[in-house]
Amino acid sequence: MTVDPSVPVLLVRIGHYPLHHGAVGAVRTLGRLGVPVHVIAEGRFTAAALSRHRAGRIVWPTTGSEPVEHLVRGLREIASSLPGRPVAVATDDEAAILLAEHAGVLSEHLLLPPVPPGLPRLLASKHEMFRLCRRHGIPAPESRLVTSRDHVDEIAREFAFPVVVKNSEPWVRLAAPVVERSTVVDTPRELRELAAGWPDAPYALVQEYLPRSESTDWIAHVCCDARGGIVAGFTGVKVRSWPPHVGVTTYAYSVRNPELAELTARLCGESGYSGIADLDWRLDHRDGRYKLLDFNPRVGAQFRLFETDAGIDVVRAHYLTLTGQAVPPGVQVEGRRIIVENLDIPARIAYRGGGERRHRVPEGGGREFAWLTADDPLPGLVTAARSARPVMRRVARLFGGMRRPRQG
Numbered sequence: 001m002t003v004d005p006s007v008p009v010l011l012v013r014i015g016h017y018p019l020h021h022g023a024v025g026a027v028r029t030l031g032r033l034g035v036p037v038h039v040i041a042e043g044r045f046t047a048a049a050l051s052r053h054r055a056g057r058i059v060w061p062t063t064g065s066e067p068v069e070h071l072v073r074g075l076r077e078i079a080s081s082l083p084g085r086p087v088a089v090a091t092d093d094e095a096a097i098l099l100a101e102h103a104g105v106l107s108e109h110l111l112l113p114p115v116p117p118g119l120p121r122l123l124a125s126k127h128e129m130f131r132l133c134r135r136h137g138i139p140a141p142e143s144r145l146v147t148s149r150d151h152v153d154e155i156a157r158e159f160a161f162p163v164v165v166k167n168s169e170p171w172v173r174l175a176a177p178v179v180e181r182s183t184v185v186d187t188p189r190e191l192r193e194l195a196a197g198w199p200d201a202p203y204a205l206v207q208e209y210l211p212r213s214e215s216t217d218w219i220a221h222v223c224c225d226a227r228g229g230i231v232a233g234f235t236g237v238k239v240r241s242w243p244p245h246v247g248v249t250t251y252a253y254s255v256r257n258p259e260l261a262e263l264t265a266r267l268c269g270e271s272g273y274s275g276i277a278d279l280d281w282r283l284d285h286r287d288g289r290y291k292l293l294d295f296n297p298r299v300g301a302q303f304r305l306f307e308t309d310a311g312i313d314v315v316r317a318h319y320l321t322l323t324g325q326a327v328p329p330g331v332q333v334e335g336r337r338i339i340v341e342n343l344d345i346p347a348r349i350a351y352r353g354g355g356e357r358r359h360r361v362p363e364g365g366g367r368e369f370a371w372l373t374a375d376d377p378l379p380g381l382v383t384a385a386r387s388a389r390p391v392m393r394r395v396a397r398l399f400g401g402m403r404r405p406r407q408g
Contacts (some may be wrong), residue, residue: 001311005034007323010079010086010110011048013040014071014094015064019387021340021370022301023048023091024379026315026356029304031055032375035319038082047371047379056082064094064170072102079109087111087322089276089315090298093124094172096275097297111322114226120297123273126168126205129295136270138263141208141290148202152195155206156188165194168205183247187202190348210282210291212245214398218290219252221306223317228269232317234306234332235260238280239359240351242343249302253361254336260290265281267292276314279305303366305338314389335365341372341380342387356371 009030011023024047027037031053038056041049049057058078064072075098079086090096100120103112108221122128126143133140144155145168155163165183185191185388191206198204217238223231235257241247264279278300280293299315307313308330312320320327371380 001033001328003033003035003316003320004323004325005030006084007040007111007319008036008082008084008086009089009319010082011037011039011089011091012095012099013091014062014098015092016042016061017092018042018046019342019383020048020091020301021383022299022303024051024088024371025301025304026091026299027051027053028373028376029313029315030319033316036083038086040078045382047053047383050378050382052376052378068098068102071098072105075106076109079106081273085109085111087319089318093296093298095122095298096120097124097170100297113224113318113322115274115297116272119271119273121170122298123271123295124170126166126207126294129292132271133267133292136267138267139289141210141291141293143205145209146195146202146204146206149195149198149200152192156191159206159208161188161191162186162209163191164207164209165191166205166207168203178202181243182321184209184246196292210284214285216283216285217241218257218260218283219249219300219302219305220260220279220281221300221303221314222268222277222279223314223321224263224268224274224277225321228272228273228274230261230265230268231321231327232308232312232314233261233265234314234368235264236305236336237359239346240344241349242340242347243346244350248340248343249338250340250347252302252305252338253359254305254332254365255334255362256332263290267295273297276303276318278299302338302370304370305336307333307336309333333365335362336368337361337365338368339371340370342383 012319027048030037036055039048039054040058040060042061088099097120100116127145130140131141162184165179165185167177219238222233225231236252237256238249238252240251242250276299277339278296281290282293285288303314310328310330371383374391
């Protein structure tokens with residue numbers, strides 16, 4: 001693959017994600033082509049900041065709770081200090097929203113996809129995404145936004161339990177979360193007990209629960225052009241996650257799924273989405289429909305699972321598209337697997353004996369590790385040291401919870 005690597009890249013993040021393997025993957029996939037990649041990092045010793053493939057490191061710790069004016073001003077100062085006009089790659093939802101909503105100011109210093117300014121916020125919002133799906137005829141689990149305690153009582157009467165409780169908005173997730181992560185609630189009584197700890201005006205989403213025993217998790221990653229057309233698109237099966245069933249992907253494999261690819265392309269085209277996106281789908285075997293759980297308007301942490309036979313992933317496609325270079329044609333490589341080493345070990349333990357569906361992985365696709373590579377070992381070593389204690393604490397909480405009787 002021939003690439004002109006002269007235009008630099010800036011990886012933009014707003015939240016606090018020091019162990020984000022998607023950022024490390026972006027540094028590596030572009031750095032290996034000779035593209036100068038500059039990383040915004042929480043500190044000097046975060047994984048992406050230590051990659052040998054990065055060209056520069058800008059230490060700018062943010063939490064997402066800062067005033068928007070402060071974030072825009074800081075990002076402009078960083079971008080204007082770099083050579084040329086870098087391609088921006090958002091690695092979290094907050095960054096994607098900031099870049100889109102302030103593109104008029106930021107595009108002076110950054111190359112940005114021409115996404116409609118308000119669209120990333122709508123797509124990243126669990127509630128607004130649900131409404132968007134209804135508008136475009138895209139299947140999604142029934143959902144209800146909770147903004148008062150009266151809503152909790154209504155849901156307790158009207159929804160079939162179990163239900164899933166989520167933080168609806170990216171910014172709320174950082175500033176005032178109602179749950180630590182997506183939480184399955186078994187009974188109306190449990191929902192009321194959970195809601196008792198919420199503020200008077202909560203901002204939570206209650207969603208229909210799709211039983212794990214009757215469903216399969218799928219993922220789709222795309223890079224879209226200015227018209228919402230798919231420049232590079234991929235599909236695969238999510239086998240394990242951490243925390244179990246509700247967290248980040250720890251093991252997945254790549255397989256072509258024309259039906260899911262068409263559904264993803266229709267949503268992106270009709271909404272006018274442009275740029276990189278990571279979508280979580282669940283195939284409900286009870287009615288045979290793929291239902292959209294999440295639309296992340298930025299690079300997904302596991303994007304290196306996917307590649308064409310021409311060596312294109314969504315980050316490379318994004319770079320080529322925004323720098324006016326042709327994206328080489330190719331087909332998705334099937335059977336590629338990704339393993340997030342620090343998280344998949346406890347995930348394997350948690351999933352053992354859980355009655356999960358067996359998966360037949362296509363042969364010959366190769367294996368991608370999220371952290372450990374021979375040409376860039378330091379991010380993996382740092383991650384192993386930093387993640388051991390938090391993972392063990394979470395394992396202890398998980399199995400402690402399994403020993404406690406269920407409420408309700």
